[in-house]
Amino acid sequence: MPATYEPISTQTLASAIADVYFYSIPQTYTDLVLVITGTSASATNADWRANGDNTSTYSTQQFFSTNSNTVGSSMASGDNFARFDNYGALGTTGLYLAVAHFMNYSNSTTYKTCINRSGNTGGPYPGTSLHVGTWRNTAAITSLNILSQSGANFAIGCTFTLYGIKAA
Amino acid sequence: MQILSSPFYGVSGDYYPIATVSVSASSQNTLTFSSIPSGYKHLQLRITGRSTGAYTYSSLYVVVNSDTGLHYSYHALYGQGSSYGSSGRGKGSDTAWVAQNIAGNTSATGNYGVVIMDIFDYANTTRYKTMRAIGGYSNNGSGTPVGTCNLNSGAWFGSTGTSTEAITSLSLLTDGDFKQYTHAALYGIRG
Numbered sequence: 001m002p003a004t005y006e007p008i009s010t011q012t013l014a015s016a017i018a019d020v021y022f023y024s025i026p027q028t029y030t031d032l033v034l035v036i037t038g039t040s041a042s043a044t045n046a047d048w049r050a051n052g053d054n055t056s057t058y059s060t061q062q063f064f065s066t067n068s069n070t071v072g073s074s075m076a077s078g079d080n081f082a083r084f085d086n087y088g089a090l091g092t093t094g095l096y097l098a099v100a101h102f103m104n105y106s107n108s109t110t111y112k113t114c115i116n117r118s119g120n121t122g123g124p125y126p127g128t129s130l131h132v133g134t135w136r137n138t139a140a141i142t143s144l145n146i147l148s149q150s151g152a153n154f155a156i157g158c159t160f161t162l163y164g165i166k167a168a
Numbered sequence: 169m170q171i172l173s174s175p176f177y178g179v180s181g182d183y184y185p186i187a188t189v190s191v192s193a194s195s196q197n198t199l200t201f202s203s204i205p206s207g208y209k210h211l212q213l214r215i216t217g218r219s220t221g222a223y224t225y226s227s228l229y230v231v232v233n234s235d236t237g238l239h240y241s242y243h244a245l246y247g248q249g250s251s252y253g254s255s256g257r258g259k260g261s262d263t264a265w266v267a268q269n270i271a272g273n274t275s276a277t278g279n280y281g282v283v284i285m286d287i288f289d290y291a292n293t294t295r296y297k298t299m300r301a302i303g304g305y306s307n308n309g310s311g312t313p314v315g316t317c318n319l320n321s322g323a324w325f326g327s328t329g330t331s332t333e334a335i336t337s338l339s340l341l342t343d344g345d346f347k348q349y350t351h352a353a354l355y356g357i358r359g
Contacts, residue, residue, distance in 0.1 A: 004355075005183035030188075030353060031214055059308035061315030063247025073247025073317070077309030103282040104216040109349050111278040113216070115302060130247070130317045132304035138278055165214070167353035168185035 001168060005033075010161040016041055016153035020146040020160050025105075027140060029164030032102040036084070036118075036146070038158025039096060043088030043124050045149040046098065047081040048133065050112060050141045057136045058082040064129035081147065082133025084116045090148065091123015092155075105141040112141055182358040184208065189352045195220050195345035201354045202337040206291040209359025213338070215270070215283040215303075215352045221344030223272035224311035228283055229264035231339040232297065235327045242266040242322035248313035259329065265322040268303035270342060270350075274311060280349070281305035281316075290335040297324045297335055 006029075011020055025032070036046060049058070059077040066072075066087050076083060090096045098118035105112055112135045119128040135141075146160060186208075189199040204211070219226035232240075242265055243256030257266075270281030283303035290297055299322050306315040326332055340352060 001185050003181050003184050030351075059306045059315070061247065061249075061304055061306040061317050063245070063252060063317035063319075071252060073250055073252035075249050075306070075309055075314045077306075077314070082306075101214075101282070101284060103214065104280075104351050107349070107351075109278075110216060110218075110280045111276070113280065113282045113305065115282045115284065115304065117302065130302060130304070130319060132282065132306050132315060132317050134279065134306040134308070136276065136278065136308060165183070165355070166185060167188040167214070167351075167355075 004166045006164050008162040008164050010159065013154055013156055013158045016155055018148050018151050018153050020154065022144045022162050025142050026164060027106040030104060030167040031165040032105050033163040033165060034100040035161045036098040037095060039092055039155045040090040040148060040152050041155060042152040043091045044152040045086055045088060046084040046090050047147050047149050048084060048114065049081050049145040050135050051139060051143055053137065054080045056080050058133060060131055060133040062086050062129060062131050064127060066125040066127040082114060082135060083131055085118045085129050085131060087125040088123060089118060089120050089125060089129065091120060094120055094122015094126060096120040102141060108138055108140050110138060111136050184356045186354040186356050191346050191348050191350040194348050197345045199340040199346060199352050200337065204336050206334060208356030210357040211287040211290050212355045212357060213285040213352060216280045217270035217350040218280045218347040219270060219272050219342040219344045220347050221272045222274055223343065224275050224307060224313065225269045225305060225316055226272045226343035227266055228268045228270050229341040230267045231264045231341065232324045232335050233327060233337055236263040237329060238263060239325045239329045240265050240322060242320055244318055244320045247317040249315060259325050264341065265299060268301045268318055268320055269316045271305045273347065275305065275307045279305060279307060293332055293334055295332055296326065
């Protein structure tokens, strides 16, 4: 069996922008993995939308710690995006890192869910989190939009790398 | 910086698909990976799952080498809606790894939980075997709980409770059966 976990596309920002897109995602894999590193123009959150759908069809369960002694959990429902993180995890200082797994993204029978672990070392809310976000749509994911919740730009140098994993 | 979901991302060339089990009928009680080759360093299970149980969510259990003795331990950190906590049991209480949660049959139609489980150094014969897993589901604010995020870890103490044999098979169980379209894929990572 050949190896899998193949890079599909990498974007390294040459200018600060609020939205990053991956279009025409190949349907030949089982799962997608998105790795994000970087900072932002101001403390903000990174979110995602699939297939250009900005209707209220997303929800996210969040489990997180911020600063040195705050632990929390919450559910965000009825959003027009799902969340990679919360509480301004993507700050102007320190490094933000997220590894997001879009599971079984190319099937057409189940809702699409992403599980993400992220962490950041600086900004007003250094911490770590686990997020499970669901898009209540059975369509295969063919494009992804990574966006900052408050419209703050992702900073120059941010990297977004998409991988594909193909099951046996 | 915290350790993220997998140490294995970005290692193209070292990550191999081993086998996939998909539920094509209306339901299936057990998903089994048998005769797991020993030529890898670590294993990873990637699951999208839903049970037939009349719950918002169901536990996902993993039995190693068909051993259903009280030879497993687990610990978990979890967020459920707006509450959070921890749970766990030491060796002597469980007959399988309490590995994660998947969606139950009263969650929204189409909703499947997701799980990624890493099983470390599975083929060695000198140490107990350990796993960690992340998983959960989001049910858009309805049901109890409305969603979960879990970080679990566990140990298997061998078929005698004190033995260190290699892992050669994994069986997945849940509360009820696995519902149609449940999908579990096993991967091997080279060392």
